[in-house]
Amino acid sequence: MQLPLGIEVPIPTFEQFVFIQVALLTAVAGLAVVISRNLFHSALALTLTFFGVAGVYVFLEAEFLAVSQVLVYVGAIAMLIAFAIMLTRSMMYGRTSPLNNQWGKSSLFAFLFFVALLAFARATPWPAAGEEVVADEALIGALGREFVTNYVIAFEVLGLLLLVALVGAVLLARDR
Amino acid sequence: MQVTQWSEALSSWLMGLGLPGWAAIFLVYAVGSFILINYGMLSVLLLIWITRKAISRIQDRIGPNRVGKYGLLQTVADAAKLLSKEDITPYEADKIAYNLSPVLSVFGVLMLLAVIPFAPGLTGVDLNVAALYVVALGSIGIMAALMAGWGSNNKYALLAGFRVVAQLLSYEIPLVLAILTVVLLTGSMRFGQIVELQSLHIAGFNLGLGWLGIVMPGALIVFFVSSLAEAELTPFDLLEAESELIAGFHIEYSGMKFAMFFLAQFLNAWILAAVAVTLFLGGWQGPGVGLPVIGPLLGLGYFMIKVYGIYVLQQWIRGTFPRIRIDQMMYFAWKVLVPLMIGLIVAQAIIQKLPTPVAVQYVLIFIANVGVMAVVAYVLQKYFREEQMRTKRSFEPTSLIGSMQVSEKGTMY
Structure with a gap:
């Protein structure tokens, strides 16, 4: 497509078109998390961001990761955040300002972090393009096998961490 | 005839009409989801009718029987009312x-x-x-x-x-x-x-x-x-x-x-x-x-x-x-169902790794399941018995013993 000033605009394919929508949704929701004045709305926007990330996983043909993302992040983490906000009443009704006196410094560091990420993303040789990938159910099997072979220590330590968290929660909630 | 074949036939027909590939696939999926969603929405009318009739019969009533045959259109009338x-x-x-x-x-x-x-x-x-x-x-x-x-x-x-x-x-x-x-x-x-x-x-x-x-x-x-x-x-x-x-x-x-x-x-x-x-x-x-x-x-x-x-x-x-x-x-979910299911999964994983024929494994899994059910029944029965005792005790008139007579069997006059 040719614009009047001689700027070439590539016409996106259907997949790119849908991807742009998903990516925009994720980015806008992520922005809403930060700038919303109502903390509960921030939590809702965060949920939407998680969904957007799941959508990106679907584009990478990693359905298992996408569904796990929804299950863990939307089903548990977003729910817990919303729950915690609902239990703290003063935050719930007070219209808190999203800005404090450190917003200038933090936005600078956020920008620097973005630049660093961009540099890493451009420097990394991504293997995905045009290569044969393990698909479908073989992928899930391969993932499970990796967890109990190559990454067994990380896997076990994570399990231990969750157990510790669980015991701590029970200890805190126990009647004395 | 498989439905997947139907959708393929439909999409190839659409492509034959000169539509690009992505549009044909999009259209076929749109039609499929339209049918599915409408089926889901309309089946709710039937589901609500079944619920009303079943619960009416249990409660010795007749249930809705005025709108339509056997009251089948009662939910439609209700939906119209709710819309207004x-x-x-x-x-x-x-x-x-x-x-x-x-x-x-x-x-x-x-x-x-x-x-x-x-x-x-x-x-x-x-x-x-x-x-x-x-x-x-x-x-x-x-x-x-x-x-x-x-x-x-x-x-x-x-x-x-x-x-x-x-x-x-x-x-x-x-x-x-x-x-x-x-x-x-x-x-x-x-x-x-x-x-x-x-x-x-x-x-x-x-x-x-x-x-x-x-x-x-x-x-x-x-x-x-x-x-x-x-x-x-x-x-x-x-x-x-x-x-x-x-x-x-x-x-x-x-x-x-x-x-x-x-x-x-x-x-x-x-x-x-x-x-x-x-x-x-x-x-x-x-x-x-x-x-x-x-x-x-x-x-x-x-x-x-x-x-x-x-x-x-x-x-x-x-x-x-x-x-x-x-x-x-909460007790039932965390102290009965979750431990039992975890036990069942461990048992099943071990059974499936045994060097036995599949039929034997199925029998062993069946036995493990029956064991699980027996444990659930035992725990529930014990829990509800304790619960019953506690409820009875809380209703006993401890502070009013002087003013009330309690028989030997525990019933009050």
């Missing part, structure tokens, strides 16, 4: 959460219809992670209830919102573990494949009776009980306990928004029944589904009979069981 009602937004309600919540609750349930295999080849999309997908999308329903409870600016709605999270998150765990037993046995999370594996071939004829529920009745019962809790049906209907919370998280809703919550609830009960049938009761399997022409039709018939059978069973329980208290509900 005033739409109220409470004072200082959170507009975004309040208005988005009914939409999300219906959306989360309708999305589940996509993976249900209705008949051989008749499924929206045969997702390779369908079993996990069903559980993951359940969280949208929880989020919707939470948003409704918070957005209504009503303390009863808020309390119900807390209960929703407590109940649905707790019962999600035994539900997932029960699904996991099936995944462990079949080695697949694809609903189509799980149903395929439940056939039983005798002399080349597909008898279709190799249901996993026969091999693992314990997991089936745990799944059924958890699905009752997930669908907010009677023994677990604390979320809309009229005597405590007025009506639950949807008190402040009126008109069509209220109707949407109800639609989501009834459809959710039906879909959970469909998932139970798919995982444990053979889905569309039954005698004669392998036949060339009438096979798929028979399969659809078997599937519908099984699902509506489970649905009627749910309503039967709804009409006859008392509501349990919130502490009993």
